[in-house]
Amino acid sequence: MRAFAMGATAALLALGLWLALRASPPDAYQGEYVRIMYVHVPAAVSSYAAAAVACVSGALYLWRRRSEYDAWARAGAELASLFAGLTLLTGMLWGKPVWGVWWAWDARLVSTAVLFLLYVGCLLVRDLSEDPVRGRRLAAALGVVAFLDVPLVHYSVVWFRTLHQGPSIRPGAVQMAPEFLAPLAVNVLAYLVLSGFLLVERARLARLEAER
Amino acid sequence: MRAWGWVLAAYGCAAVLLGAYAWRLWRRLERASGGRAREGDA
Numbered sequence: 001m002r003a004f005a006m007g008a009t010a011a012l013l014a015l016g017l018w019l020a021l022r023a024s025p026p027d028a029y030q031g032e033y034v035r036i037m038y039v040h041v042p043a044a045v046s047s048y049a050a051a052a053v054a055c056v057s058g059a060l061y062l063w064r065r066r067s068e069y070d071a072w073a074r075a076g077a078e079l080a081s082l083f084a085g086l087t088l089l090t091g092m093l094w095g096k097p098v099w100g101v102w103w104a105w106d107a108r109l110v111s112t113a114v115l116f117l118l119y120v121g122c123l124l125v126r127d128l129s130e131d132p133v134r135g136r137r138l139a140a141a142l143g144v145v146a147f148l149d150v151p152l153v154h155y156s157v158v159w160f161r162t163l164h165q166g167p168s169i170r171p172g173a174v175q176m177a178p179e180f181l182a183p184l185a186v187n188v189l190a191y192l193v194l195s196g197f198l199l200v201e202r203a204r205l206a207r208l209e210a211e212r
Numbered sequence: 213m214r215a216w217g218w219v220l221a222a223y224g225c226a227a228v229l230l231g232a233y234a235w236r237l238w239r240r241l242e243r244a245s246g247g248r249a250r251e252g253d254a
Contacts, residue, residue, distance in 0.1 A: 021223070032215035036222045043226065086229050093222040097215065194230070201237055208244035 009197050012190035016042075019183035027180070036094040038183055042191035043090060047083035047115065048150050050076050050195055054122070055147035058140035067210055070136050074126065075202035077143050079195055081119035087112055099163060107160035111153040118146035 020038035027034035054076030061069035091109065092102045103109065122142045129135025157166045168176045176184070 017223075021219075032219055035219045039222055039226045082229065082233055086226055089225045089229070090222045093218055093225065097218050198234065198237065201241060205237065205241050205244055208241070212244065 005197050005200075009190070009193050012186070012193055016183070016187040016190040019186050024183045025179050030098060033094060033098050034180065036090055037180075038187045040087060040090040040094055041184060042187045043083045043086040044112070044153075045188050046191045046195040047080050047087055048154070049192060050079035050083055050199065051115070051119070051143075051147050051150050052076075053199060054080055054119070054143035058143035061140045062137065062144070068207070070140065071203040071206035071210070072199070073140050073143050074123075074206050075199045077119045077122040077126075077139065077146075078202060079199055080146075081116055081123065083191075083195065084112060084116035084119060088116060104163045106163045107156040108153065108162050108164035111149060111156050115146070115149045115153055118142065118149060122146060 016038065020035055024035060024038070026032050054073050057069045057072035057076055060066070061073050088109075091112070095104070096102050122139050125142055126135045126139035129138060156162060157164050168174070169181075174181065
C-alpha cells in the first residue's frame with residue numbers, strides 16, 4: 001500500500017512538473033515567471049491543509065488526551081511550517097523579478113510569515129518544554145489558535161489593499177484561462193497528495209518514537 | 213533566459229526543501245522501526 005502511495009505521489013508530481021515547465025504557455029504579461037505559480041500556490045494550499053490537520057488534531061488531543069491525536073497534531077504543525085516556508089521562499093523568488101522587491105510589508109506576505117512563525121513556535125514549544133505533557137498541551141493549543149491566521153492569509157488580498165494580486169479563483173468566478181488552470185489544478189492535487197503522504201508517515205514516526 | 217533562472221531557482225528550492233524533509237523522515241522511520249521502514253507495505 002505504501003509503495004503504491006509513493007508511486008502515485010511521484011507520478012502526480014512528475015505530471016505536474018511536466019505541465020508546469022513544458023505544457024503551460026508563458027503568460028502575456030509575466031512571461032515565463034508565471035511558472036512559479038505552479039509551485040507557489042500548491043505550497044500555500046498544502047500549508048492550509050496541514051494547518052487544518054494540526055488544528056483539528058490539536059483540539060481532539062486537548063479534549064481526549066489520546067497520543068494518536070498528538071501524533072497527527074505534530075505532523076500537521078511540522079508540515080504547515082514546511083509548506084508555509086516554501087510559500088514564502090517561492091513568493092520571494094517570484095516577487096523580486098516581477099515586483100522588483102524580495103519582500104514588502106504587505107498584508108498577504110506578513111500574514112503568511114506569521115503563519116510560518118506560529119507553526120515553528122508550535123514545534124519549539126513542544127520540544128523545549130521541560131514537562132513533555134505540558135509541551136504537548138501547549139503545542140496543541142497553539143496549533144488550534146494558529147489556524148485562525150489561515151482565513152486571514154486567504155482573505156488578506158480581499159480585505160486589505162495589497163501588492164499581492166487578488167484571488168483568480170472564487171466560487172462561481174474563475175478568472176484564469178484553461179491553459180493555466182489545468183496545470184495549476186494538477187499541481188495543487190499533486191502537492192495535496194504529497195502532503196497527505198508525508199502527514200501519514202510523520203504521524204507514524206511520532207507513534208513509533210512514542211512506543212520506544 | 214533570465215526568467216528561467218528564477219523559475220528553476222523556485223523549483224530547486226522546492227526540490228531541496230521537500231526532498232531533504234522526505235529523506236530525513238525516511239531515515240528516522242527506518243531507525244525507529246529497526247530498519248523496517250517498509251513494514252506497512254502489504
